[in-house]
Amino acid sequence: MHCPFAFPPAGLVLAALVLVAPFVLHCQSSTMPDAPPDAAPSFDEPFRPQFHYTPPRHWMNDPNGLVYHEGTYHLFHQYNPEGNTWGHMSWYHATSRDLVHWTHRGVAIPEEGNEMIFSGSAVVDPRNTAGFGSQSDDAPIVAIYTSNYFLPGDSINQAQSLAYSPDGGATWTKYEGNPVLDHPDAEFRDPNVFWYAPGQKWVMAVALSEQRIIQFYESPDLKTWTHLSDFGPVGSTEGIWECPALFRVPAEGTDRTHWVLSVDVGSGAVAGGSGSQYFVGTFDGATFAPDAAHLDDAPHWADYGPDFYAAIPWNNVPASDGRALWLGWMNNWTYAEDIPTAPWRSAQTVPRSLSLRDRNGRLQLVQHPVEELHALRTDPVRLGTRTIEETVIPLADSGLSGRTLELRATFVPEDAEAVGLHVHAGADEQTRIGFDARTDSVFVDRTRSGAVDFQADFAARNTAPLTPTDGRVTLHVLVDRSSVEVFANGGARVLTHRLFPDPASDGVALFAQGGSATLLSLDAWTLRSAWGNQ
Ligand code: FRU
Numbered sequence: 001m002h003c004p005f006a007f008p009p010a011g012l013v014l015a016a017l018v019l020v021a022p023f024v025l026h027c028q029s030s031t032m033p034d035a036p037p038d039a040a041p042s043f044d045e046p047f048r049p050q051f052h053y054t055p056p057r058h059w060m061n062d063p064n065g066l067v068y069h070e071g072t073y074h075l076f077h078q079y080n081p082e083g084n085t086w087g088h089m090s091w092y093h094a095t096s097r098d099l100v101h102w103t104h105r106g107v108a109i110p111e112e113g114n115e116m117i118f119s120g121s122a123v124v125d126p127r128n129t130a131g132f133g134s135q136s137d138d139a140p141i142v143a144i145y146t147s148n149y150f151l152p153g154d155s156i157n158q159a160q161s162l163a164y165s166p167d168g169g170a171t172w173t174k175y176e177g178n179p180v181l182d183h184p185d186a187e188f189r190d191p192n193v194f195w196y197a198p199g200q201k202w203v204m205a206v207a208l209s210e211q212r213i214i215q216f217y218e219s220p221d222l223k224t225w226t227h228l229s230d231f232g233p234v235g236s237t238e239g240i241w242e243c244p245a246l247f248r249v250p251a252e253g254t255d256r257t258h259w260v261l262s263v264d265v266g267s268g269a270v271a272g273g274s275g276s277q278y279f280v281g282t283f284d285g286a287t288f289a290p291d292a293a294h295l296d297d298a299p300h301w302a303d304y305g306p307d308f309y310a311a312i313p314w315n316n317v318p319a320s321d322g323r324a325l326w327l328g329w330m331n332n333w334t335y336a337e338d339i340p341t342a343p344w345r346s347a348q349t350v351p352r353s354l355s356l357r358d359r360n361g362r363l364q365l366v367q368h369p370v371e372e373l374h375a376l377r378t379d380p381v382r383l384g385t386r387t388i389e390e391t392v393i394p395l396a397d398s399g400l401s402g403r404t405l406e407l408r409a410t411f412v413p414e415d416a417e418a419v420g421l422h423v424h425a426g427a428d429e430q431t432r433i434g435f436d437a438r439t440d441s442v443f444v445d446r447t448r449s450g451a452v453d454f455q456a457d458f459a460a461r462n463t464a465p466l467t468p469t470d471g472r473v474t475l476h477v478l479v480d481r482s483s484v485e486v487f488a489n490g491g492a493r494v495l496t497h498r499l500f501p502d503p504a505s506d507g508v509a510l511f512a513q514g515g516s517a518t519l520l521s522l523d524a525w526t527l528r529s530a531w532g533n534q
Helices: 010-026 292-296 371-376
Strands: 058-069 072-079 090-096 103-109 115-124 141-151 155-165 188-196 201-208 213-219 226-231 241-250 257-265 275-283 288-290 309-313 324-329 352-359 362-369 377-383 386-388 392-394 405-412 418-425 431-436 441-445 461-465 473-480 483-488 493-498 507-513 517-527
Touching: 058 090, 058 141, 058 309, 058 324, 072 103, 072 115, 090 115, 103 141, 103 155, 115 241, 141 188, 155 188, 201 241, 213 241, 241 309, 241 324, 241 352, 257 288, 257 309, 257 352, 275 292, 275 309, 275 362, 288 292, 292 362, 362 371, 362 473, 362 483, 371 377, 386 507, 405 418, 405 507, 418 473, 431 473, 431 483, 441 483, 441 493, 461 493, 507 517
Parallel strands: 058 115, 115 188, 188 241
Antiparallel strands: 058 072, 072 090, 090 103, 115 141, 141 155, 188 201, 201 213, 213 226, 241 257, 257 275, 275 288, 309 324, 324 352, 352 362, 377 517, 386 517, 392 507, 405 473, 405 517, 418 431, 418 507, 431 441, 441 461, 473 483, 483 493
């Protein structure tokens, strides 16, 4: 059943959910969730991702405050401590030593009074510039987030605030001088802060969401901020702008890095609804200037699937590691509150490492799942070269099936119109992932992927432009119980999709359509549960 109140665009969510919440509660979707809403979390629910981060229960949206500190990766996220839809926004905290296994730490920064805790970032402050350090040697971690204040008369104001932890993230205190940065425009949010070493200062990127502008500010101490410059509107501007991040990304095959500004759009993204665009350019400590060639063919999408939003990079990753790492919210504001999971809702993507690849003089964002995920691989299967005649070839007899898999297949399309893989294949459902030679594109088709009727736009086929490299197409696919992430041709194109298949649909198949194609090789692994279920 179409439920008009259950999927407002992100911007409207902020104020409007308060108004529509009573209606949301009365809207029933025809798809039942995979567990009763009040069930104890087992981490074995039919749609529970096994190697993606989820909170034990309740609603989650954007990743927040990604920061590395003393051997620990911190992941905070938008969280409703009281229910399975958006509301009472607070920061929940999880930690990991390996980016694969996560320990839930509970709510770190709670909603209080008329102030919700919206998205933001976290930094380590080894110079104790803000003065939040204790006597111990531990450098304080400082969170910079948006205070969303409800004002009399149902209006809101958004301003930037601080909370700090002197003990490696175990305890958090809101700064008594909050907020530290306000603006006359009420929709002013999602501060992303990093240490700009050449200027020995903090730099913040923050969105004037309705104006489609990213502002840059500088500070010596995280408490006093001075405006530097504005960027936008440019690129994709139909939807409101949220969750910016400015960070350095290594260029493949060089020892250089370039500045990337990611800006999320609440609607009008490439796969419909919300999504993530990026700009490559220069930053001189005050102004971000996109490369002219890059701007010519904007917008550029980080992910061509519908379920990638609000990604931010990990701050403070050691130089000895050198990676640019991020993850995104694996959902879409179009249907975020309707996806049929319980007692939790939403997952984060796997952590991904980023690089830039030169393509015809333009730098293009490339993503790979982090190598740490290899630790979950088991039961390898390798298939050698074979011809796929215009047909579907199930691979159960080759020992390949499952609901949590990593697949890496290289195809030569030959004269086929399309070639690729079916995953989560069952009696009358499958998710099709392939290369379409008629349009030179990689696609994910979830129209018959399982439960799709909880929202009108969910059953879709999404594409990303892709030309074969030396006549070949490689699809690197992560299959979890309720998602697929496709990294095509070495991460040049990425598509991320949530799926809600029948748990019995664990088949994998090869297909070719409208001609025959060659599979050069297929390597596959079962991925063990990071939550200890397998
Ligand atoms: C993006 C967003 C942010 C905001 C947060 C509120 O998904 O709308 O702009 O800070 O979610 O939960």
